[in-house]
Amino acid sequence: MNFDLSEEQQLLKDSVDRFVSDNYDLDTRQALSKNDAGFSDTYWQTMAELGWLGVTVPEAHGGFGGNQADTMVLMEAFGKGLVLEPFFASAVLGTRAIVAGASAELQNTLLPKLIAGECRLSLAYAEEQARFDLEDVVTRGTQNGDGFIITGHKSMVQHGGSADYLVVSTRTSGGQQDQQGISLFLVDTKSEGVSIQSFPTVDGQQASEVTFNDVRVSANHMLGDLDNGFGLLQDIAIDGILALAAEAVGAMEILYKDTVAYTQERQQFDQSLSDFQVLQHRMVDMFMEYEQCKSMLYRATLEVVQKGRDAMRIVHALKYMVGKNGTFVGENAVQLHGGMGVTEELRIGHYFKRLLVIDAQFGNSDHHLSCFAG
Amino acid sequence: MDVDLSAQDLEFQQEVRDFLASNAHDPKTDYAQWRLNWFDLAKNKGGWDVPKWPVAFGGPGWTPTQHYIWEKETAVAQTPWDLPFGLSMLAPVLMNYGNEEQQQRFLPDIRARKVNWCQGYSEPNAGSDLANLKTKAQLSDDGSYYTVNGTKIWTTLAHIADWIFCLTRTSDSGKKQEGITFLLIPMKQEGIEVKPIITLGGSHSVNMVHFTDVKVPAENRVGDEGKGWGYAKGLLAHERTGLAGISKSLVALDFLRLQAGEVKRGNATLLDDPAYKSKLAELEIDLLATEFTELRSLASAASGAEPGPESSILKLKGTEIQQRIQKLTVEAGGIYSAAWGKQPVGHSFAKGGMSGYLSSRAYTIYGGASEVQKDVVAKNVLGLKKAK
Numbered sequence: 001m002n003f004d005l006s007e008e009q010q011l012l013k014d015s016v017d018r019f020v021s022d023n024y025d026l027d028t029r030q031a032l033s034k035n036d037a038g039f040s041d042t043y044w045q046t047m048a049e050l051g052w053l054g055v056t057v058p059e060a061h062g063g064f065g066g067n068q069a070d071t072m073v074l075m076e077a078f079g080k081g082l083v084l085e086p087f088f089a090s091a092v093l094g095t096r097a098i099v100a101g102a103s104a105e106l107q108n109t110l111l112p113k114l115i116a117g118e119c120r121l122s123l124a125y126a127e128e129q130a131r132f133d134l135e136d137v138v139t140r141g142t143q144n145g146d147g148f149i150i151t152g153h154k155s156m157v158q159h160g161g162s163a164d165y166l167v168v169s170t171r172t173s174g175g176q177q178d179q180q181g182i183s184l185f186l187v188d189t190k191s192e193g194v195s196i197q198s199f200p201t202v203d204g205q206q207a208s209e210v211t212f213n214d215v216r217v218s219a220n221h222m223l224g225d226l227d228n229g230f231g232l233l234q235d236i237a238i239d240g241i242l243a244l245a246a247e248a249v250g251a252m253e254i255l256y257k258d259t260v261a262y263t264q265e266r267q268q269f270d271q272s273l274s275d276f277q278v279l280q281h282r283m284v285d286m287f288m289e290y291e292q293c294k295s296m297l298y299r300a301t302l303e304v305v306q307k308g309r310d311a312m313r314i315v316h317a318l319k320y321m322v323g324k325n326g327t328f329v330g331e332n333a334v335q336l337h338g339g340m341g342v343t344e345e346l347r348i349g350h351y352f353k354r355l356l357v358i359d360a361q362f363g364n365s366d367h368h369l370s371c372f373a374g
Numbered sequence: 375m376d377v378d379l380s381a382q383d384l385e386f387q388q389e390v391r392d393f394l395a396s397n398a399h400d401p402k403t404d405y406a407q408w409r410l411n412w413f414d415l416a417k418n419k420g421g422w423d424v425p426k427w428p429v430a431f432g433g434p435g436w437t438p439t440q441h442y443i444w445e446k447e448t449a450v451a452q453t454p455w456d457l458p459f460g461l462s463m464l465a466p467v468l469m470n471y472g473n474e475e476q477q478q479r480f481l482p483d484i485r486a487r488k489v490n491w492c493q494g495y496s497e498p499n500a501g502s503d504l505a506n507l508k509t510k511a512q513l514s515d516d517g518s519y520y521t522v523n524g525t526k527i528w529t530t531l532a533h534i535a536d537w538i539f540c541l542t543r544t545s546d547s548g549k550k551q552e553g554i555t556f557l558l559i560p561m562k563q564e565g566i567e568v569k570p571i572i573t574l575g576g577s578h579s580v581n582m583v584h585f586t587d588v589k590v591p592a593e594n595r596v597g598d599e600g601k602g603w604g605y606a607k608g609l610l611a612h613e614r615t616g617l618a619g620i621s622k623s624l625v626a627l628d629f630l631r632l633q634a635g636e637v638k639r640g641n642a643t644l645l646d647d648p649a650y651k652s653k654l655a656e657l658e659i660d661l662l663a664t665e666f667t668e669l670r671s672l673a674s675a676a677s678g679a680e681p682g683p684e685s686s687i688l689k690l691k692g693t694e695i696q697q698r699i700q701k702l703t704v705e706a707g708g709i710y711s712a713a714w715g716k717q718p719v720g721h722s723f724a725k726g727g728m729s730g731y732l733s734s735r736a737y738t739i740y741g742g743a744s745e746v747q748k749d750v751v752a753k754n755v756l757g758l759k760k761a762k
Contacts, residue, residue, distance in 0.1 A: 002376065003673045260756050277761035280752040281745070287756060288687050295666035296659075302376065317659040373655035 003298060009073050015050060016077040024081035026347045032084055033204035037162045039084035048117030053091045057099060061111040067305050068239060072246040072297065079250025082347075082354055084205060086120055086159035092243045093236055094121025097167040101184060101223030101232045110165075122163040123236060124154035124187075124210055132363035134169070134233055135179045139212065141170030147219050148172075150185060150212045158361075160208030161198030163189055167236070168212070173227050184229040186221040187212070203354040238304060238315050241362050245297045245322045248358045251351045252293060252326060255333040256286040258348050262337055279336060286332050289325035296321050316372040323365030326355035379439070387443045393419060394451035409454035413487055424485055426462060431469055431481065438672035449621035457531065460484035460491035464539045467556070471597040471605045480558070492561070494526040494540035494583065495606070502746045504541075505550045505603060509585060511542035511557060513592070513599070520544075520557060520595070522588040528740070532568045532581040535561050541606055544599050556602035558594040565589075575733035576714070617741045618692025620668050623661055626699045630654070633723045634706045644706055657698050664691045686751045690744055693737040700731040 005013060023043060032040050047053055055070050057063020064070065071092060078087060091114070098110055098121070113119035130136030139152025150170055157166065166187045174181025189196060193215040198208040224232040260283055263274035273279055300318040303311045330352035334341035337348060344350075359365060379387065397415055399408050416422035420434050425444055427433030436444070465484055468477055483489040500507040509524025522542055532538065538559050545553030561568075565588040570578045597605055631654070637644035644650050667687055704711045707727045710720025718725045738744045752758045 003670050260758070264758070272759075274758050275761055277749070280756070280758050280761050281748045283756055283758075284748040284751045287751065288690065291667060291687055292660070292663040292691070295670060296663040298670070299662065299666040306376075306378070314662065317662055320659060321663060369652060369655055369659075372659065373651045 005073065009070060012052075012055075012070060013073050013077065016052070016074050017080075019046065019050070020077050020081035020083065024083060026350070029082055029084065029350075030204070033200075038159070038200070038204075038206040039086065039162075043083075044085050044117050047085060047087060047091075048115065051115075052087070053095075053117055054111075054115035055091065056095060057111055057115055061099075061107060062115055063111070068242050068301050069305055071239070071243050072301050075243045075246035076250040079247035079252075079354075080254050082204070082251070082350055086122065086162060088240070088243055088247070089122040089158040089163065090114070090120045093123040093240050094163075094165070094167055096236045096239050097121070097123065097184065097186070097223050097232065100235060101229075102186065103220050106186070106220060119164045120159070120162055121165050121167060122157050122160050123240075124157045124160065124166045124168045125233065125237075126155045126157075127153065128155055129176075132367040133177065134237055135182065135230055136177050137169050137171045137182055138176055139168065139170050141172040141183050141185060141217075143172070144216070148183075148185060148217045148222070150187065150215045150217060152212050154210045154212070157196075157208045157210050159206055160189075160196055160210055161206055165189060166194075166210065167223060169229065169233055179230040181227050182230045182233065183226050184223040184232060185217045186223055187215060187217055191215050191217075201357060203357040204350065205357070237362050238312070241315055241319045242297070242301055242304060244358045244361055245293070245300070245318050248322045248326045248355055249290070249294050249297050251354055251358075252286075252290040252329045255329050255348055255351050255355075256283065256290050258346075259283055259286065259333045259336045262340075266338075273336070282332055282336060286329045289328050293318075293321055293325045313372060316368040318368075319363060320365045320368040320372060323359035323368070326359060327365075330355045379443070383439050383443065386440055387447070390444060390447045391451075393422070394447060394453070398452045399454075410487065412454050413485075417485075424461065424465075427465065427485075428469065431465075431477075432485065438675050442669065442672055445621040449625045456487070457490060459493050459531070459535075459539075460489065460537075463493060464491055467539070467596060467605050471556075475593075476558075476596065489537060490531065490535045492529050492532045492535035492538045494529060494538045494559075496526065496528045498525060498527050502743050504606075505554070507541055507543060507554065509540070509542045511544050511555055511590070513544065518592055520555075520590045520592065522557070522559065522585045522590055524585050526583040526585075527580075528571070529568075529581045529583045530579055532561065532583050533570065533578070537561060538583065539596075541602050551603040553600050554602040554606070555599050556596040556605050557590050558596065559585075559588065559590050563588065573733060574735065575729040575731075577729065577733065617737070618664070618668065618688035619696055620661070620665050620688070620692055623692070623695050623699060624665065626696075627658060627661060630699055630702055630706070633703065633721070636721060636723075637706050637708070650702075650705065653698075653702060657695065657702065660691065660698075661695050664688065664695060667691070686747070686755055689741065690747050690751075693744070696737050697731075697734045700727075700734040703727045704731045 051064050052074055054063030055066045055074060059065035074087070095114055098107060098114070102110065110119065114121070125134060127136065127138055129138065139150065139154060141148045141150050150168060152170070154168065160166065166189060168185050168187050170183055170185060172181055172183040187194065193213040195211045195213065196208045198206055201207050223229065260274065263279055263283070264272050266273045296318045300314045303314045333348045334352055337346060340346055341348060397412055399405060413423045421427065421432050422434055424433050425436060425441060429435040461484055465481060468480055484491070495504060497507045497509060509522065509526065511520040511522045513520055526540065529538070538561055540557045540559055542555050542557050543553055544555040547553065565586045567584040569582045569584070571580045571582060572578055573580060631645070634644040634650065634654070639647055671688065703723065704727050707721060707724035710724035711728045713719040713725065714728070749761065753760060
């Protein structure tokens with residue numbers, strides 16, 4: 001039993017920590033988020049050069065051959081820097097779909113490009129009527145000769161505007177809420193009939209509404225098996241939740257530490273704010289909720305990596321806790337910073353906003369609590 | 375990172391399971407005899423009767439993982455009752471600060487569970503502010519004995535104890551943490567009066583203990599006069615880690631679920647009630663996280679590091695979880711939880727539920743109230759100044 005990072009993970013951590021501290025001060029970050037793409041292409045190339053984009057790609061395909069624990073190391077550091085590059089959308093969600101679901105031929109063409117940063121992916125799964133249910137899919141995939149035709153609308157596709165391909169969940173058979181009858185396709189965003197409306201999200205990132213109007217996809221762009229794509233979609237979501245949780249833990253660490261530092265500096269009533277017991281206890285609560293999240297992150301990640309029987313339940317527990325504790329830490333960080341806490345000037349507000357978005361991604365804390373309770 | 379048990383750990387786990395299974399109590403035989411015999415057998419396994427004692431004093435020298443396995447297995451198996459006062463609280467003080475004569479005089483009887491100890495720390499005016507204690511110990515002119523006068527309170531099981539280890543004041547000068555002396559005092563003697571305190575749960579486990587001109591030989595002093603606070607502080611840390619009770623809560627939660635499943639509600643059971651279900655789920659999630667926080671703390675101890683920040687959370691979270699389990703037991707009992715007599719009414723578990731819940735309110739008070747624990751975390755982990 002040990003919770004130490006392996007030697008390789010430690011090296012990975014050192015390099016990503018350095019990247020974040022060298023490149024991600026708040027001003028730079030805010031400027032980048034106002035780019036057209038909403039992130040830095042240079043940083044994206046750096047991520048490719050450092051091998052991060054292939055962290056979970058098998059070594060046979062030129063990747064690092066890592067698992068969710070390695071992704072955790074990267075995402076936790078990205079959480080500390082509020083990193084903008086679409087690592088999560090492309091290297092976590094999209095890449096998992098390709099590695100686990102694409103044909104050998106498609107993997108051979110696509111994986112090298114993904115690793116090299118020459119191609120970006122995102123996952124288009126959300127639909128308005130579905131709320132947080134992955135299996136509630138209306139977007140249709142209809143067989144047509146050798147290929148398929150996709151028609152429908154997907155929402156809140158992270159970094160959809162800068163993606164080259166989208167992994168799209170479609171209903172190829174069965175009823176609207178059936179797990180059976182879902183198929184995943186890889187759709188080129190330049191295909192005829194794809195229209196993408198991009199917009200900023202509250203956390204400084206970008207998302208898109210995507211409409212598919214009779215979009216033709218060839219059969220070898222199907223990921224996983226026809227009608228049996230739900231399992232793959234769920235696996236992608238599990239990886240997504242673990243990665244988001246790691247990012248949230250990184251963000252929570254910054255929030256509680258910044259709050260401790262600020263209350264020590266800030267003088268009121270002729271003393272540091274941090275000398276007030278009522279504030280100390282609040283900060284202890286923030287610290288504890290952060291540590292508990294970290295424990296649950298380790299537990300869930302190990303459970304998934306080791307394919308434990310309880311993995312799905314623990315992942316629900318994790319996402320519940322990340323939403324609840326993340327909001328608690330964020331709200332209290334703002335509260336303890338007083339007036340400064342509600343300004344754009346300090347970084348804590350930005351971390352808070354990111355945590356709010358993380359809560360809503362792949363199901364919020366209420367959703368996962370009720371899944372956990374069964 | 376991994377949480378898999380190694381082959382040796384799995385082997386150890388099996389050995390523990392075998393030992394516990396083959397030495398369970400047979401209800402046809404005498405309990406007290408079985409109890410003492412059980413500790414003897416455990417001793418013969420190589421110090422399993424004193425898992426936390428150092429090897430030099432007969433302990434098994436387990437790794438943190440082995441301790442974890444032992445905790446887990448003994449939480450579900452039937453083991454004899456045991457008290458922490460001599461075994462886990464006084465013994466480490468004697469090992470670290472007692473002289474050889476004291477070690478030889480007291481440790482074997484503690485180990486054999488022959489002598490019951492109680493802890494004389496809190497006083498009517500020294501609760502969370504323990505160092506404010508006033509029980510006076512006056513050394514005789516010839517230096518051969520102390521005369522002790524004063525009152526201790528919340529003394530658990532003082533009414534069955536043979537001895538008490540006591541913090542006394544031998545000097546009023548300097549800081550209040552100075553001038554405290556650690557004395558070992560026999561309970562059955564002139565001048566010691568034990569008065570029961572009945573707590574909310576209706577049970578008698580704590581007491582008030584009055585000392586009137588009690589003579590204590592100087593040889594019963596542990597360590598130096600006036601240095602007792604330092605000895606006692608280390609002991610409090612031991613007490614705290616033991617109070618989280620994670621393994622026991624995991625078992626208690628399973629039991630709670632069974633109980634709630636017995637409670638009918640329409641055509642379903644209480645387990646189908648959305649509000650109850652939700653509280654149960656939140657409780658389980660907090661417990662799952664705290665269990666891993668404990669594992670992280672064990673793992674960092676195993677690698678030789680000082681207890682990490684995560685260990686300070688355990689008492690706070692662990693006792694809250696125990697209270698929530700008690701609370702949900704009372705809720706499961708519904709109106710039957712109100713019955714207070716000896717006669718069982720309603721669900722099999724309803725009797726005792728309320729009493730257990732009321733007793734559990736003390737968990738976040740004893741061993742350092744939760745607010746004191748937060749002060750400790752604020753100072754030692756967050757690096758903040760002591761609050762005014």
